[in-house]
Amino acid sequence: DAGVIQSPRHEVTEMGQEVTLRCKPISGHNSxxxxxxxxxxxxxxxxxxxxxxxxxxxxxxxxxFSAKMPNASFSTLKIQPSEPRDSxxxxxxxxxxxxxxxxxxxxxxxxxxxxL
Amino acid sequence: AQSVTQxxxxxxxxxxAPVELRCNYSSSVSVYLFWYVQYPNQGLxxxxxxxxGSTLVKGIxxxxxxxxxxxxxxxxxxxxxxxxxxxxxxxxVTADTGNQFYFGTGTSLTVIP
Numbered sequence: 001d002a003g004v005i006q007s008p009r010h011e012v013t014e015m016g017q018e019v020t021l022r023c024k025p026i027s028g029h030n031s032x033x034x035x036x037x038x039x040x041x042x043x044x045x046x047x048x049x050x051x052x053x054x055x056x057x058x059x060x061x062x063x064x065f066s067a068k069m070p071n072a073s074f075s076t077l078k079i080q081p082s083e084p085r086d087s088x089x090x091x092x093x094x095x096x097x098x099x100x101x102x103x104x105x106x107x108x109x110x111x112x113x114x115x116l
Numbered sequence: 117a118q119s120v121t122q123x124x125x126x127x128x129x130x131x132x133a134p135v136e137l138r139c140n141y142s143s144s145v146s147v148y149l150f151w152y153v154q155y156p157n158q159g160l161x162x163x164x165x166x167x168x169g170s171t172l173v174k175g176i177x178x179x180x181x182x183x184x185x186x187x188x189x190x191x192x193x194x195x196x197x198x199x200x201x202x203x204x205x206x207x208x209v210t211a212d213t214g215n216q217f218y219f220g221t222g223t224s225l226t227v228i229p
Contacts, residue, residue, distance in 0.1 A: 004159070033217075043160075043206065043219040056215045091159055101210040101217045102148050102167055107159030 004108035006092050012114045018080040021111045024073055025094030033105060034067055034077050035091040043091075049075065082115045089113070118143040118209045122220035129197055130228050137192040137223045139207030149190040150208040151181055152219075160206065166190060177201070202227045 005024040013019055025032050033048040047057040049069045057067070064083070069075040079086055089110045097103035123138045141147060148167050152160040164175025171183040181192045190207060207220040 042221045045217050048217075058216070093159070102165075102212075104162040104165070105160075107161070109157075109159050 004092055004094055004106055006090075006108035006111050008111060009109065010112045010114075012116065013082055014116050015083055016081045017115075018078065019082045019086075019113060019115075021077040021090050021092075021113070023075045023077070023092030023108060025075070025092070026106055027073070029094035029096050029106070030072070031095045031097050031100075032069060032075050033093040033095075034075070035093065035107075036088045037091060037110070038088045046077070079113075082113075084115045087113055087115050117216070118145075118147060118211055118218055120207045120209045120218055120220040122205075122207055122223050124223050125221065126224045126226070128226045128228055131199055132196045134195050135193065135197050135201075135225065137205050137207075137225065139190045139192065139220060141188050141190060141207075141209045143188075143209065143211060146212045147209050148212060149181075149183060150210075151175065151179070151190075151192050152206045152208060153177075154204040154206065154222075156203070163192070163205075197225075197227045199227050199229060201225060 007022045030051050034046040037043045046059045047067045052069045067077045089112050091107050091110045093105040093107045095103045095105045119142045121140045129135045150165045151163040153163050154160045163179050164173045166173045166183045174180045179194050183190050204222045204224050206222050210217045
């Protein structure tokens with residue numbers, strides 16, 4: 001298996017632009033997680049899905065952030081409009097834990113976002 | 117809610133020496149505890165986890181951790197480190213009935229030749 005795939009690996013954009021981050025989870029996994037990593041705040045869980053349904057989005061910082069999972073093999077995290085403080089590394093992870101966190105989460109390589 | 121505290125932000129250690137990375141958690145309910153490792157420019161990888169049973173948990177790459185409920189700790193240990201162990205290590209916690217997952221701030225382990 002190729003593991004969790006994220007694209008793009010690097011994104012540089014200007015303030016106010018829309019940014020879309022993409023994730024393909026490991027085939028057969030039914031839980032998907034989006035994290036943000038910054039020096040100031042560390043690793044934060046933004047949202048997670050179980051069987052394509054958003055379960056908890058309490059970590060999403062603002063209405064400018066939205067996430068979708070239209071099918072079991074694809075998810076997007078969108079920021080519109082983007083701001084410099086959104087600059088971070090965004091990780092996608094997947095697991096086969098049905099709605100729980102007790103199984104191993106497999107992380108993608110991350111998308112490094114820079115908003116100028 | 118749960119939380120974890122990693123007391124040391126940076127730990128330098130000489131090659132082949134033992135190491136302990138400290139993690140303390142806070143929770144009013146039963147918890148699951150994890151250690152993840154992040155190598156430079158990569159995603160996180162699970163080292164080990166405690167769900168229940170034996171309080172001494174063995175993981176990959178020779179690491180182990182001990183769950184201590186009375187001290188609310190889950191310290192990570194390795195008897196002899198290698199250069200390749202240089203990485204960022206994260207402790208994490210979730211409640212056994214929870215829907216949130218919390219990472220600590222991380223400990224940067226540097227193995228010195």
